[in-house]
Amino acid sequence: MIPYIEWLGRTDDKMIDDSIRYIPIERRHLDGIIRLCKMEPWPSFIKDTELTWRVLTGPGVYTIVAEENGKVVGFVQLQTDGAIQSHLSNVLVAKNRRRKGIGKRLVCEVFSRSGAQRIDLITEDAPEFYRSFAHKEWYGFRIYPQYKKGDRLTNGCT
Numbered sequence: 001m002i003p004y005i006e007w008l009g010r011t012d013d014k015m016i017d018d019s020i021r022y023i024p025i026e027r028r029h030l031d032g033i034i035r036l037c038k039m040e041p042w043p044s045f046i047k048d049t050e051l052t053w054r055v056l057t058g059p060g061v062y063t064i065v066a067e068e069n070g071k072v073v074g075f076v077q078l079q080t081d082g083a084i085q086s087h088l089s090n091v092l093v094a095k096n097r098r099r100k101g102i103g104k105r106l107v108c109e110v111f112s113r114s115g116a117q118r119i120d121l122i123t124e125d126a127p128e129f130y131r132s133f134a135h136k137e138w139y140g141f142r143i144y145p146q147y148k149k150g151d152r153l154t155n156g157c158t
């Protein structure tokens with residue numbers, strides 16, 4: 001049982017589907033993760049397999065995979081200090097497996113295993129998914145070294 005399920009907001013049967021295993025990433029999952037990213041399409045994880053592996057397994061990173069009959073049907077990636085703060089970078093579920101509770105279970109699993117007290121994140125496409133958790137909403141920012149908006153190039157830390 002996942003300790004955080006109850007206060008994250010859901011205890012129904014959708015989250016307890018025995019045909020799916022929620023396990024830490026192993027090297028054999030990498031092709032399946034990249035396949036899911038290609039379908040989305042999420043370009044960051046597609047270009048360089050070794051870089052993707054490093055990103056998903058680096059220090060302080062927790063990556064949990066949802067596996068059904070040996071096939072990757074979802075994954076979540078979170079970075080944490082292991083005690084207080086964490087940041088959720090990616091959660092992705094196969095298109096034909098959505099709305100079955102897999103995304104929510106992935107977030108609960110990674111949160112529970114991380115040891116963190118809270119998760120911060122930004123989202124463009126999935127606000128309703130994150131609103132389904134116990135949460136507060138603030139402003140979110142992503143800072144780049146440089147950012148081009150229309151014709152204008154803005155420098156960040158220079």
Ligand SMILES: CC(C)(COP(=O)(O)OP(=O)(O)OC[C@H]1O[C@@H](n2cnc3c(N)ncnc32)[C@H](O)[C@@H]1OP(=O)(O)O)[C@@H](O)C(=O)NCCC(=O)NCCS
Nearest residue numbers: 091092093098099100101102103104123125126128129132
């Ligand atoms: C966002 C995503 C991970 C959700 O995964 P999922 O397995 O479908 O989510 P769940 O089934 O656990 O949904 C839990 C709850 O979130 C809400 N929710 C999820 N997807 C939703 C949608 N498209 N529209 C409205 N509410 C949604 C619902 O309240 C849902 O509960 P319900 O189905 O009982 O109504 C999945 O849609 C996905 O992979 N999207 C593309 C990638 C993406 O945008 N990731 C987030 C990047 S920040």
